[in-house]
Amino acid sequence: MDPHVSLLTLGVSDMTRAIAFYRDGLGLPMRERKGDGPAFFPLDGTWIALYPRDALAEDATVSSEGDGFAGVTxxxxxxxxxxxxxxxxxxxxxxxxxxxxxxxxxxxxxxxxxxxxxxxxxxxxxxxxxxxx
Known part of the structure; x- marks a missing residue:
């Protein structure tokens, strides 16, 4: 495996709120969003994507009901x-x-x-x- 992380996708409960936080609040640059698709933020070397939590869990074939510390920061x-x-x-x-x-x-x-x-x-x-x- 090439030792490189290219994209980190965060499952979010409210896309509008999450986009406002990352784009407007933290000032991260955002690529133009296509319809209801993910929101992409290109950073130096890695990108962050925001995607609805339920849809992301469905894509990974896991439950979206997880709570508490996920073991990742x-x-x-x-x-x-x-x-x-x-x-x-x-x-x-x-x-x-x-x-x-x-x-x-x-x-x-x-x-x-x-x-x-x-x-x-x-x-x-x-x-x-x-x-x-």
Whole structure:
């Protein structure tokens, strides 16, 4: 397998609300949407897609009734410690729920978490060891 993630699809309960959060609130660029199809946000190296949760579960042939922690988080690494606080504040202003305020991490960096309107968890982190921001 080529070590590359090209697309991350998030199942959402309300497409209009989710698009507003990611496009208008977080300021992610969005490709033109075709009818009721997925909403695509091209990022550097990876894209995010939003798709109705029920339809995504049906496509994967699983129940859409799952709840609680799914064992997955999305990480957004930034260039410095102050940027963590800035991004968390921007996310909160866009309607995100801050799950964990930014703080020193036991792995030597600084990070916090927010949940989008569908409770997908995003970690915002500064890692002084890895250059992945």
């Amino acid at each position: 999305i990480a957004h690494n930034v260039e410095n410690r102050a940027a963590v606080d800035t991004v968390l504040r921007e996310a909160a202003d866009a309607g995100a729920r801050i799950v964990k305020q930014a703080r020193e991490a036991d792995w030597g960096g600084y990070s916090g978490y927010f949940a989008d309107p569908d409770d997908h968890l995003w970690e915002v982190a500064w890692n002084p060891v890895l250059d992945i921001g």
